[in-house]
Structure formats: C-alpha cells, structure tokens
Amino acid sequence: MLLQPKDSRDHAIVIARQKFFDDGIVPESDVSPVILRSWQRCRDSGLNHLDSRPLDPVGRLQLAESRERNGTLLAHAGGVMEHVFDQIRASGSMVMLADVDGTIIHSLGDPSFVDRAGRVALQAGACWSEKLRGTNGIGTAIEDRMAVEVLGSEHYLDRNGFLTCSAAPIFGTDGELVGVLDISGDFRNPQRHTLGLVRLSVQLLEKRLFEACFPNDILIAFHPRPEYLGSLQEGLLALGADGSILGANGAAREWLARARRGAPVSSFASFFKIGFGAILDRASMAPNALLKLDLREGGEIYLQVRSLRPLMVANPHMQAMAPSAAAVPAVAEARPKAPAAGGAGRSADVSLSSLAIGDERLQRALDRAMRIEGKGIPLLIQGESGVGKELFARAFHNSGPRADGPFVAVNCAAIPENLIESELFGYVGGAFTGARREGSIGKVQLAHGGTLFLDEIGDMPLAMQTRLLRVLQERCVTPVGSTKSLPVDISLVCATHHALREAVAAGEFREDLYYRINGLTVTLPPLRERSDIRALVQSIFDVELEEVRRSGVSIGEEVMGFFERYAWPGNIRQLHNVLRLAVALMDEDEDELCAIHLPEDLFGSEPFDHAPSSARSAAAVELAAADAAPAAEGGRLKAEPRSLDEIKLEAITSVMREVGGNISAAARRLGVSRNTLYRKLGRMH
Numbered sequence: 001m002l003l004q005p006k007d008s009r010d011h012a013i014v015i016a017r018q019k020f021f022d023d024g025i026v027p028e029s030d031v032s033p034v035i036l037r038s039w040q041r042c043r044d045s046g047l048n049h050l051d052s053r054p055l056d057p058v059g060r061l062q063l064a065e066s067r068e069r070n071g072t073l074l075a076h077a078g079g080v081m082e083h084v085f086d087q088i089r090a091s092g093s094m095v096m097l098a099d100v101d102g103t104i105i106h107s108l109g110d111p112s113f114v115d116r117a118g119r120v121a122l123q124a125g126a127c128w129s130e131k132l133r134g135t136n137g138i139g140t141a142i143e144d145r146m147a148v149e150v151l152g153s154e155h156y157l158d159r160n161g162f163l164t165c166s167a168a169p170i171f172g173t174d175g176e177l178v179g180v181l182d183i184s185g186d187f188r189n190p191q192r193h194t195l196g197l198v199r200l201s202v203q204l205l206e207k208r209l210f211e212a213c214f215p216n217d218i219l220i221a222f223h224p225r226p227e228y229l230g231s232l233q234e235g236l237l238a239l240g241a242d243g244s245i246l247g248a249n250g251a252a253r254e255w256l257a258r259a260r261r262g263a264p265v266s267s268f269a270s271f272f273k274i275g276f277g278a279i280l281d282r283a284s285m286a287p288n289a290l291l292k293l294d295l296r297e298g299g300e301i302y303l304q305v306r307s308l309r310p311l312m313v314a315n316p317h318m319q320a321m322a323p324s325a326a327a328v329p330a331v332a333e334a335r336p337k338a339p340a341a342g343g344a345g346r347s348a349d350v351s352l353s354s355l356a357i358g359d360e361r362l363q364r365a366l367d368r369a370m371r372i373e374g375k376g377i378p379l380l381i382q383g384e385s386g387v388g389k390e391l392f393a394r395a396f397h398n399s400g401p402r403a404d405g406p407f408v409a410v411n412c413a414a415i416p417e418n419l420i421e422s423e424l425f426g427y428v429g430g431a432f433t434g435a436r437r438e439g440s441i442g443k444v445q446l447a448h449g450g451t452l453f454l455d456e457i458g459d460m461p462l463a464m465q466t467r468l469l470r471v472l473q474e475r476c477v478t479p480v481g482s483t484k485s486l487p488v489d490i491s492l493v494c495a496t497h498h499a500l501r502e503a504v505a506a507g508e509f510r511e512d513l514y515y516r517i518n519g520l521t522v523t524l525p526p527l528r529e530r531s532d533i534r535a536l537v538q539s540i541f542d543v544e545l546e547e548v549r550r551s552g553v554s555i556g557e558e559v560m561g562f563f564e565r566y567a568w569p570g571n572i573r574q575l576h577n578v579l580r581l582a583v584a585l586m587d588e589d590e591d592e593l594c595a596i597h598l599p600e601d602l603f604g605s606e607p608f609d610h611a612p613s614s615a616r617s618a619a620a621v622e623l624a625a626a627d628a629a630p631a632a633e634g635g636r637l638k639a640e641p642r643s644l645d646e647i648k649l650e651a652i653t654s655v656m657r658e659v660g661g662n663i664s665a666a667a668r669r670l671g672v673s674r675n676t677l678y679r680k681l682g683r684m685h
C-alpha cells in the first residue's frame, strides 16, 4: 500500500470498506494484500462486519490451563513485555501476549483510551482469534504466520475500528507457532515504528526460548558478517556432542536451507569444512573467540561457541575457561528415574528384608513399613538426597501384594511445572498445542493396580497439589481436555528431602494433602550415620564386580576404614559411584581395592592426608559431591546391567581429569581420535 498522510489513508480505507462490504468489489489497489486476504477469509466464514454482540472472555479455569501450558513462554515473555511497555508507556498503548488460539494470557498497560467494555476486551482471557473478531493484529498474525499491522478501519468488525494493532507471531525451536505478541492502542494516535518494536521483541523472546530449550547442549552462534554476532540477526544452532544438529533458530534455519539449497542439514560436518572436534578444541582454548570458517559449499562464516556445557560436566577444568557458559543453569531431569542398581539387591528384586543389613534406625523403618503392607496406607519416605528413598519405595512395592502390578516413579521436581499436569493425569488428543494426536496416558493411570511413587513431592506446585488431592479423595483421574473420570486403584508412596511440616507451616504445601500422603512416615538415615557401612560397601562392591564378571577382589582395610569415617555428602549414591569407578579403574591382575583406585578429587592427591570428618572444608565436600555427580546422573538414567562401554566412559572421565581437560592429550593417551572422544563424552549426558 502507498504511504499516504494519515487522514487520507483512513479515508481511502473507509471507501475501500464500502466497496468491499456494500458493493462486493475487491479493492485491491487501496488495501494491503494481507488485510484483503483476511477480509475475504472473514467474509467466507460468514462473519458479519456489523456484528456487535459482546464476547465473553474464556473462563478462569481455561485461562489458568492455557497459562500453565504456556508456562515457559510466559516466564520468558514477562521481562520482554515489561521492557517493551517501558518504551511505549506514554502512548497509552497495551502490550499483550496471546496463545496460539488467540487468547490473551498476559497484558500490560492501562487502556485508558477505551470504555470499560473495550478494556475487558484487551485483558487476559479475551480471545482475539480471527474467527471470532475478524481481521485484527493477533488473529491475523496467527492465520498468516507473519507480522501484521491493522490500523483503525482495517479491522473487519466495525466496532474494532477504534484500535490500531501491531502483532508478530512467536515461533518455537522447531519452527512451530507458540504465541503472538501484540501492541494495541488508540487508532487516532498511531505510533511509528511500533511494528518494528514488536518484531525485535519477538526475536529477543525467541532467542531466549531457544537458549532455555537447550541448556545442556553445545550452542554456536554464526553469521556471514562478524559484526552481526551477538545481534538478534545471528543464527543459533544447538548441537549434540557428536555434532548432530538438535535445534536451529529462525535465522539459522533460513540460512542453512539457503546455503544447502534446500537439502536437509543434519550435522555440523555436512556444513563446515573443518571437523567439529577441532572447533571445540579451539573454543575450549579461547572461549568466546570469533572463529572464521570455510563452508563446504564455498564462502566463509563467522562463528562463536557459546556453551560447552556437556563437555564441561565431563571435564570440570573447562568451567574455568568458559565462565559465560558456566552460568547456564542445569535443567531438571524430566524423565522419571530408571531403576537404580542396588547393592543390596537389584531394584527389580529388592525387598524390604533384603535392605536390612544391620543398621538399627533403618531396621526400625523397614519393620514399620512391613506392617502396613497391603493395608492401603500411604507411605511417606523422608531423608537426604541419595539415601535410597526410591530403592526403599521399590522394596515396599516388591514386598507387598501389588508386587505383580506396575511400579511407576515420577520425580515431581524434575518435570517442568507446565507439564506436571499432563504427565500425571494424561491428556486427550488435541488437548493443547504440542499434544500428541492420540493423547497420552498419565502416570497415575499407568500405576493402576500397582504403586505410584511420587519423588520430591515437596516440590509439587500448589495448583497440582489441589488436583492430586482430588484424585486421592475421589480415586478417579480426569485427563486434561477430557470430561470423563477414570477410576484408579493405586498404592501411594511419596518421598521428600524437605521438612514437609515446615512447608505446610509456610503455606507452600497443602495441609490436607500432607495428612493424606503421610499415613506412615519413615525417615532413612544418612550414610554417615549408619552403623552398617562396611556391609553396605561390601554388598555394592560385589554387585559391581559381578557386572564386569570379576571375582576374588577384596577391599583394602585402609580404604574400608576411610569409607567408615568419611562424611558422604552424596550418601549411598556417591558411594555407589565411587565403587563403580574404582572397579573400572582396577587392572585385570589386581586383587585389592586401594587408594589409587579412588577419585583424586574425592580424597586429594594423598588420599589419607585429610582425615575425613565434619571438620573437612565445605569446598572439599562440595568437590566430592561434584565428583560423584556425573556418574550419578549416568547411573540414574541408564538401565541396568551396565555395558562395558559405560564403564569405559567413566574411565575416560578420569583420564580427562589427569590431563587437565586437554582433549587432544586425552585422545592421545586413550589411543582414539578426538572426534571419537567427543562422541563418547557426549553420550554420557
């Protein structure tokens, strides 16, 4: 459309409306194609431009559900919207965030330019889909998947002619639509550059969503011109440790498609001339440096490695080299824990009696739990992280009458807040954006006839606590998006390392739910306070030896004494990992576990110089816990029994430490290529 003075432009649109609505003429020269396309869509769907019926906002529950589904989007959009609002505060405009259906889920600003009814229409809960409200910023941006400006009379419904709207669609990491950002104000006071501001804000938001989606992967930014690195125009790729492309932002997607002339690009290697391992080596030597690379298809590009987190986890020395990346928060593990490999029997066949190996406090907990088997009394297990709460829960299940039924574990702290509901209760097909067409069965339903284990129940959001309470009271579950309740018969076991009573007092945990889940509470002792450490060490060691088909290996008295005195901040999980690593480090001909098989970071270079006691420095304790962490994660996620490969990976970690994190040196020492080493390290996470 030609740029005209405001009044004459308004006038031209008003005339065009008359031609369109009264005479049925399509005024192509007077109206922009995007508006005209939208008018035609609205007319084809039977919408009357004179329609003035009031439109009710969606119900509170529906709004709450949408806000929960869009939790990640909301979390990142909040700051961006406030920043935008600061820029336009004086103009009396509103900033709005809508979901993919066009429902406003967050709005900022006071629309003093409209009456009360108009104000309601611009608040959270109002739906601005094109189907309901005709041509408008939000609805038309959704339909056309592009940024649009809808000024005054360009709105399809006469009654919306008081508005001017600038909106841009927000795309997720797979290029799917996740929402719309819109700025709306009085049509008599249009602001120049508003559409540009919306576009920029959406780019910023998409960038934040991208970074949040791949916190544990290698991120590289690139652009053909170095001055664009760090700008919103840069391409961003998330890569696995083997160089496979896990995600690309909009700029990267466009650019890759152009560079490969439409052919799919699945890995770094198919794109750049230089090997991925060499890039990472250079980046670890000079973090944040700009690297100039030659492309396979010709030409060159500038690139910056932003996050090396997967490699840093394997190699703590690299953290010091890449401080910006070190700040990337670890993402909670969304998958339920895989069965733990137990020293006192494997999790699949562990029973309450097999856990009893001599500690009195533990014995009391086991006795009490045995007494409530099969009686339908919920069990609450308390204790520090890593003391074996999940193993205890499995043992409780295996020892009771439901042993042949399912044991379903859910880690409430590990599931993003907006997914807990669908994870627990399931959903029907099409219940929300991103939902699988065939729907999904929730964990509560999966546990029907067996045991539902809710780990870290203290971290369950309040809204979910209410829903869970209803399920426990009514013994029925209603999947998201369904109206049908399904009966469920479950035995409930919960675990927490929080003092739940205090959480109740602080109003963070529902009191009624607290009483419902703690029919019986047992508290498992921390490892340092157990009197049966020796027996526990021996039984875990035996299982680890068996896994690598070894026998006839004993534990040196010096080491055993150390184990008994050590503070074990990571409890049995840490002990388990220390023993697993020790077995991997022992040569075939060695028949005694001694100090040299233990992680240096745990005990220092002279293992027994630092008598372990509560007097140990906090830093040393932290180191020990950190040392156990990578293996702990690996151990939790992998199904038993462990393969030789997994044991090798743990040995690689140790060589990496020895060579100070130098990938090339580690590769030389291990006799493999750097790429193989990166691949193996990547597989660990």
Ligand SMILES: Nc1ncnc2c1ncn2[C@@H]1O[C@H](COP(=O)(O)OP(=O)(O)OP(=O)(O)O)[C@@H](O)[C@H]1O
Pocket: 340, 341, 342, 343, 344, 345, 355, 383, 384, 385, 386, 387, 388, 389, 390, 391, 392, 455, 495, 497, 540, 572, 573, 574, 576, 635
């Ligand atoms: N009695 C035991 N014998 C052998 N291994 C054990 C025992 N108890 C726990 N473990 C091992 O310790 C690790 C941690 O156990 P588990 O996951 O049950 O602890 P947790 O208290 O639930 O931890 P968190 O609070 O972090 O979820 C697992 O690898 C498990 O196999």
